[in-house]
Amino acid sequence: xxxxxxxxxxxxxxxxxPNPDCEYGPCHYYGQDCTYCFCPFYPCGDEELGENITTPxxxxxxxxxxxxxxxxxxxxxxxxxxxxxxxxxxxxxxxRGLLNESKDKFMVPGKAIMVVGATSDAGKxxxxxxxxxxxxxxxxxxxxxxxxxxxxxxxxxxxxxxxxSIQMLQAKAAQLRHPxxxxxPILLKPMKNGMTQxxxxxxxxxxxxxxxxxxxxxxxxxxxxxxxxxxxxxxxYEFVIMEGAGSPAEINIYDKDIANMRAAETADxxxxxxxxxxxxxxxxxxxxxxxxxxxxxxKRIKGIIFNNLRGDPSSLKDGAKELERLTGVPVLGIxxxxxxxxxxxxxxxxxxxxxxxxGKIRICVVKLPKIANFTDLDPLYHENVSVIYTDEPKDMKDxxxxxxxxxxxxxxxxxxxxxxxxxxxxxxxxxxxPIIGICGGYQIMCxxxxxxxxxxxxxxxxxxxxxxxxxxxxxxxxxxxxxxxSGTLAVTGEDMSGYEVHSGETVTDESPLFELRxxxxxxxxxxxxxxxxxxxxxxxxxxxAPAFRRxxxxxxxxxxxxxxxxxxxxxxxxxxxxxxxxxFERSLNMNVFEKIFxxxxx
Amino acid sequence: MNxxxxxxxxxxxxxxxxxxxxxxxxxxxxxxxxxxxxNLSSRSFVTDDGSEIGVGQALQAWxxxxxxxxxxxxxxxxxxxxxxxxxVNGARENIDTSDRGSLLSRALWSFDELSDMxxxVVAEGSGSPAEINLRDHDVANMNFASSRNIPAILVGDIEKGGVFAGIYGTWLLTExxxxxxxxxxxxNKYYGDKEILKSGIGRIEELTGMRCLGVIxxxxxxxxxxxxxxxxxxxxxxxxxxxxxxxLDSIIENITEHIxxxxxxxxxSGSSA
Numbered sequence: 086x087x088x089x090x091x092x093x094x095x096x097x098x099x100x101x102x103p104n105p106d107c108e109y110g111p112c113h114y115y116g117q118d119c120t121y122c123f124c125p126f127y128p129c130g131d132e133e134l135g136e137n138i139t140t141p142x143x144x145x146x147x148x149x150x151x152x153x154x155x156x157x158x159x160x161x162x163x164x165x166x167x168x169x170x171x172x173x174x175x176x177x178x179x180x181r182g183l184l185n186e187s188k189d190k191f192m193v194p195g196k197a198i199m200v201v202g203a204t205s206d207a208g209k210x211x212x213x214x215x216x217x218x219x220x221x222x223x224x225x226x227x228x229x230x231x232x233x234x235x236x237x238x239x240x241x242x243x244x245x246x247x248x249x250s251i252q253m254l255q256a257k258a259a260q261l262r263h264p265x266x267x268x269x270p271i272l273l274k275p276m277k278n279g280m281t282q283x284x285x286x287x288x289x290x291x292x293x294x295x296x297x298x299x300x301x302x303x304x305x306x307x308x309x310x311x312x313x314x315x316x317x318x319x320x321x322y323e324f325v326i327m328e329g330a331g332s333p334a335e336i337n338i339y340d341k342d343i344a345n346m347r348a349a350e351t352a353d354x355x356x357x358x359x360x361x362x363x364x365x366x367x368x369x370x371x372x373x374x375x376x377x378x379x380x381x382x383x384k385r386i387k388g389i390i391f392n393n394l395r396g397d398p399s400s401l402k403d404g405a406k407e408l409e410r411l412t413g414v415p416v417l418g419i420x421x422x423x424x425x426x427x428x429x430x431x432x433x434x435x436x437x438x439x440x441x442x443x444g445k446i447r448i449c450v451v452k453l454p455k456i457a458n459f460t461d462l463d464p465l466y467h468e469n470v471s472v473i474y475t476d477e478p479k480d481m482k483d484x485x486x487x488x489x490x491x492x493x494x495x496x497x498x499x500x501x502x503x504x505x506x507x508x509x510x511x512x513x514x515x516x517x518x519p520i521i522g523i524c525g526g527y528q529i530m531c532x533x534x535x536x537x538x539x540x541x542x543x544x545x546x547x548x549x550x551x552x553x554x555x556x557x558x559x560x561x562x563x564x565x566x567x568x569x570x571s572g573t574l575a576v577t578g579e580d581m582s583g584y585e586v587h588s589g590e591t592v593t594d595e596s597p598l599f600e601l602r603x604x605x606x607x608x609x610x611x612x613x614x615x616x617x618x619x620x621x622x623x624x625x626x627x628x629x630a631p632a633f634r635r636x637x638x639x640x641x642x643x644x645x646x647x648x649x650x651x652x653x654x655x656x657x658x659x660x661x662x663x664x665x666x667x668x669f670e671r672s673l674n675m676n677v678f679e680k681i682f683x684x685x686x687x
Numbered sequence: 688m689n690x691x692x693x694x695x696x697x698x699x700x701x702x703x704x705x706x707x708x709x710x711x712x713x714x715x716x717x718x719x720x721x722x723x724x725x726n727l728s729s730r731s732f733v734t735d736d737g738s739e740i741g742v743g744q745a746l747q748a749w750x751x752x753x754x755x756x757x758x759x760x761x762x763x764x765x766x767x768x769x770x771x772x773x774x775v776n777g778a779r780e781n782i783d784t785s786d787r788g789s790l791l792s793r794a795l796w797s798f799d800e801l802s803d804m805x806x807x808v809v810a811e812g813s814g815s816p817a818e819i820n821l822r823d824h825d826v827a828n829m830n831f832a833s834s835r836n837i838p839a840i841l842v843g844d845i846e847k848g849g850v851f852a853g854i855y856g857t858w859l860l861t862e863x864x865x866x867x868x869x870x871x872x873x874x875n876k877y878y879g880d881k882e883i884l885k886s887g888i889g890r891i892e893e894l895t896g897m898r899c900l901g902v903i904x905x906x907x908x909x910x911x912x913x914x915x916x917x918x919x920x921x922x923x924x925x926x927x928x929x930x931x932x933x934x935l936d937s938i939i940e941n942i943t944e945h946i947x948x949x950x951x952x953x954x955x956s957g958s959s960a
Contacts, residue, residue: 334852
């Protein structure tokens with residue numbers, strides 16, 4: 086393709102605005118301006134806008150994260166200056182000056198808004214997702230961010246970084262094409278014995294106890310990573326919607342908390358306090374949170390949202406008025422309890438409410454200790470199925486499908502399966518119902534698990550798995566995979582995709598479940614025994630595409646095509662984010678919100 | 688000797704802590720009765736005299752080595768197929784539930800009777816006492832406590848986070864004329880190193896004048912949940928009751944590590960902690 090010719094055409098044509106109907110778009114974010122589809126400044130070499138990356142074809146200048154040239158005011162300005170200066174040649178040296186002019190004029194740090202919660206589970210995550218979608222729908226470039234997230238549900242970004250799944254979902258709400266590690270620079274994955282795996286900028290940094298995390302890591306590398314990511318995101322986006330962690334008013338650890346008000350201060354964010362009314366005491370928690378903050382931080386709280394109300398909002402109105410009077414902070418609105426299935430964030434909230442007992446197909450998920458990546462199962466909640474998390478061996482015999490999910494500690498999970506009798510209960514169903522092992526669950530289904538270096542369990546070990554597959558798991562090869570992959574479901578040839586994040590690898594004699602496309606050609610993945618209905622894979626996200634989901638559900642004999650969804654989960658989520666944004670828009674006083682939180686924006 | 692345990696939210700642990708304190712007083716040979724002015728629950732227990740009371744008060748009665756009776760929970764509001772049934776002093780009465788004044792006077796009447804009969808009455812509040820939108824309707828919390836000058840202890844659940852905000856906010860929203868009754872607070876469901884909480888606790892003590900009377904770990908006792916609208920089990924087997932009492936006794940053996948029981952006794956006796 087002749088890029089210079091394209092740029093020449095663009096220079097002649099002038100401003101054209103966004104092109105929402107483009108078959109390739111949006112390349113960066115929803116609402117972007119496409120006047121300069123081919124950048125007249127490429128390769129600018131400006132590190133504030135792009136970076137050199139290494140690809141199989143060598144080093145190239147990547148503009149994936151540059152939004153500057155795709156913002157309408159910038160495009161209009163450049164188009165008018167091009168006309169004034171009568172620039173027609175793509176190699177005109179004056180173009181470079183236009184880039185700097187436009188940066189000086191328009192590149193101001195984006196507006197940061199932070200949602201903090203009066204308690205955990207207040208609804209911060211969904212509020213951030215909803216605000217991202219609301220602001221994105223208005224045509225702004227917007228990104229979510231959580232400086233520090235503790236979760237065992239993680240995903241891999243397209244640049245190979247590991248971040249919390251919920252931030253990936255919020256990025257989807259923000260309609261971003263290429264979220265990277267900056268939206269969750271610190272990910273904490275709890276391990277056993279009080280140790281935590283610390284992931285910084287998407288890569289494993291180290292394992293720490295609480296003391297070394299807060300007293301050594303946080304004041305140095307921790308705060309640095311947070312500051313750096315906030316700076317980058319504010320440069321790239323017009324709005325940065327941040328999520329706090331837990332409550333911002335944990336006064337006993339206030340000076341060590343880099344997930345709440347300190348991050349807000351770094352980003353100069355205006356904050357919204359969200360309070361879950363479900364447990365009662367909402368007014369007290371709201372007032373107490375605000376009053377316990379030091380005056381400078383208190384000033385940042387510019388709005389309050391009550392969340393999760395079942396019942397009539399008018400019952401809260403008098404109290405809300407009183408709270409406004411006491412705090413001087415406006416109540417932006419009252420969000421009702423939302424009945425649509427939303428992705429779950431952490432195992433603390435895995436409880437009876439996650440059991441929907443009305444579905445036609447009964448899927449039993451073995452509730453392993455340190456259960457991880459159970460977001461894999463989220464797509465199933467949109468089908469006519471019941472997803473039942475259980476640690477009761479007796480539940481297995483009523484299952485239509487058994488899933489052994491991922492776990493942070495495979496050998497420990499295996500010990501638990503032995504001691505609880507879950508191993509025999511699962512094995513008894515072999516050949517009767519589909520048994521699917523994902524990641525750690527797959528390792529559990531194998532024959533022997535060798536960890537001579539103690540990489541998984543901390544101490545060297547060798548254990549017998551359930552022996553459902555003729556396969557061996559080994560941790561001594563030092564493999565630690567993180568990648569986004571696509572390929573086909575071997576049995577049907579249909580497309581599927583997923584991502585891998587695990588330590589250890591499996592050497593298997595079984596037929597492969599998937600065939601992956603890689604730059605080195607096709608690669609087999611997973612194990613399958615069709616006659617015994619056994620499926621094992623390292624891939625997460627396998628139920629997202631309809632192929633494998635449909636294949637397994639059909640195997641139960643209870644599948645009626647008309648009753649099940651053939652949608653890709655990504656589309657379901659997109660829909661869900663719109664519905665969520667609709668609920669927030671209806672429930673919040675948007676005039677007040679825009680005046681307080683967006684007025685200072687661009 | 689009277690005391691009331693209030694919660695910063697529902698499920699903060701009022702019921703269990705009240706039961707523990709009843710059991711502790713009983714172990715000191717003090718005749719004690721539990722009390723909850725108003726209970727909103729779908730689960731009830733039928734007493735010997737045919738009264739319906741909340742299951743929490745039945746359990747607390749057993750912890751006090753006495754038989755449950757209707758006075759322990761004079762007003763029980765039961766959700767029943769979308770409607771709310773109001774049971775006053777054990778009998779289903781057709782009364783105006785919006786007339787909280789008359790509900791409060793009936794509750795006080797029962798409380799006074801218990802006060803005459805027992806050396807100590809250990810009361811628990813309902814939900815949060817700081818629901819400012821419902822302040823005029825409050826029967827079970829500060830309206831009750833202030834009517835009889837009962838010292839109050841606030842229980843906050845640390846598990847869901849924001850416990851300092853919950854305690855401080857509840858205290859701030861307590862009407863000034865009643866704040867002198869708020870004597871102390873207890874932090875419930877804590878797993879970690881207590882040392883970490885110290886500075887936060889000190890700050891709340893300084894701001895409110897309340898004293899921290901305990902930091903207790905998650906206590907695993909098979910207490911039936913009160914506020915969920917699940918299936919109502921009307922009775923317990925002797926085995927279940929014995930197991931419950933035994934688990935309270937085993938907790939009380941080491942309770943002084945977690946709760947300053949003697950300070951609670953002093954507060955209940957009307958002296959300062």
